[in-house]
Amino acid sequence: MQLSTFFALLVASVAMPAHATFWPVPVAPPAITKAVVVLRGTGTASGIVYFDQKAGRGPVKITGNLTGLDASALRGFHVHAAGDTTNGCASAGPHFNPYNKTHGAPTSKTRHVGDLGNVQTDAAGVALLDFEDSVISLNGPTSIIGRAVVVHAGTDDLGQGTNADTMTTGNAGARAACGVIAIVQ
Ligand SMILES: [Cu+2]
Ligand SMILES: [Zn+2]
Numbered sequence: 001m002q003l004s005t006f007f008a009l010l011v012a013s014v015a016m017p018a019h020a021t022f023w024p025v026p027v028a029p030p031a032i033t034k035a036v037v038v039l040r041g042t043g044t045a046s047g048i049v050y051f052d053q054k055a056g057r058g059p060v061k062i063t064g065n066l067t068g069l070d071a072s073a074l075r076g077f078h079v080h081a082a083g084d085t086t087n088g089c090a091s092a093g094p095h096f097n098p099y100n101k102t103h104g105a106p107t108s109k110t111r112h113v114g115d116l117g118n119v120q121t122d123a124a125g126v127a128l129l130d131f132e133d134s135v136i137s138l139n140g141p142t143s144i145i146g147r148a149v150v151v152h153a154g155t156d157d158l159g160q161g162t163n164a165d166t167m168t169t170g171n172a173g174a175r176a177a178c179g180v181i182a183i184v185q
Contacts, residue, residue, distance in 0.1 A: 030056075031053075031055060031056020031057070031138075031139050032053070032056055032138040032139055032143070032145060032183055033052065033053055033054065033055065033056055033138065034050065034051070034052050034053075034138075034183075034184040034185075035050070035051040035138055035144070035145055035181050035182060035183055035184055036048065036049070036050050036051070036181075036182055036184050037049050037051075037148075037149045037179040037180065037181045037182065038179045039066065039149060039151060039177040039178055039179040040177055040178070040179060041088075041089060041175065041176050041177035041178065042088060043068065043176060043177075044067075044068030044069075044125075045066065045067070045068040045069050045151060045153075045176035045177035046066070046067060046068055046177055047064060047065055047066035047067060047127075047151065047177065048064050048065065049062060049063070049064035049065075049066070049129060049149060050062070050063050050064050050184070051136075051138060051144070051181070053137065053138045053139070056137075056138060056139045057137075057139070058134070059132040059133065059134045060132065060133050060134075060136050060137060060138065061130075061131075061132050062116070062129050062130070062131055062132065062133060063129055063130050064128075064129045065126060065127065065128050065129060066119060066121075066126070066127040066129070066151055066177070067124075067125065067126050067127075068125055068176075068177075069119075069121045069125045069126070069127060069151065069176065070121060070125055070153075071121060071122070071123050071124065071125045072121060072122065072123055073120075073121050073155065074118035074119070074120055074121075074155045074156070075118055075119055075121060075127065075151055075152055075153070075154070075155065075156075075172075075176070076117075076118055076150075076151070076152035076154060076155060076156035076170060076172025076173070077116045077117060077118060077119045077149070077150075077151050077152070077156070078095050078096075078112070078114045078115060078116055078149070078150055078152075078156070078172070079095070079096040079113065079114030079116065079136060079144045079147050079148070079149055079150075079181070080092035080093050080094065080095055080096060080114060080147060080148045080149070080150050080178070081093040081094055081095065081096045081097065081114070081147060081148075082147065082148060083146040083147050083148050083180040083181065084148070084180075085148065085178060085179070085180065088175070088178075089148070089150055089175035089176075089177070089178035090175065092147075092148035092150055092175070092178050093148075094168065094169075095112040095114040095115060095168070095169070096112060096113050096114030096144065096147050097112040097113060097114065098113055098141060098142060099113065102159065102167045102168075103115060103158075103159045103166065103167050103168055103169065103170050104158060104159040105117055105158035105159065105160075106133060106135075108158070108159065110159075111135070111159075113135055113136055113142050113144075114136070114144070114147070115135075115156075115158075115170075116133060116136070117156060117158060118155060118156050118158075119151065127151075144181050145181055145182070145183060146180065146181065146182075147180070147181055148178050148179065148180055148181065149178060149179055149181060150175050150177070150178040151175075151176050151177050151178070152172035152173050152174065152175060152176055153172075153173045153174040153175070153176045154171065154172050154173025154174070155171075155172065155173075156170035156171070156172040157170045157171050157172075158170055
């Protein structure tokens with residue numbers, strides 16, 4: 001063996017000792033198809049909402065229920081950017097808006113990704129949710145995983161108001177309850 005070969009093998013043996021383990025070849029993680037958020041607030045409002053996305057693509061089905069809201073009212077319902085509730089729902093930040101758009105209705109061409117509009121409560125202050133949205137996702141750049149859902153104490157004007165906040169918050173008022181969107185296995 002040439003001396004140079006010997007040293008090359010010596011260096012290689014130090015760099016890659018016999019006990020070294022190697023990570024497997026990276027593969028794409030499986031698509032997320034289900035998520036849940038448990039909403040809590042400082043008042044009576046609370047709820048559980050599920051998000052389902054078949055094969056991790058296409059429209060997201062939103063189901064669940066919210067209780068303890070005002071009776072017979074429309075209440076703002078959004079995905080906010082931060083899954084942070086360290087200072088209550090205030091820490092959840094603004095509406096999830098990865099494309100830097102203005103606030104709108106769920107059906108508007110121009111909207112925040114997080115703009116899910118309003119939920120309708122019944123006479124008991126309960127909102128049963130069962131609708132779809134094609135802008136949010138559980139995967140990719142519009143993924144809502146790890147962000148927050150907020151239900152508001154007021155009605156989202158869907159960007160049609162006269163107040164300056166109509167283009168950012170829809171004037172939906174205080175944050176009644178919120179929670180962090182988490183993966184369901
Ligand atoms: Cu909101
Ligand atoms: Zn918005």
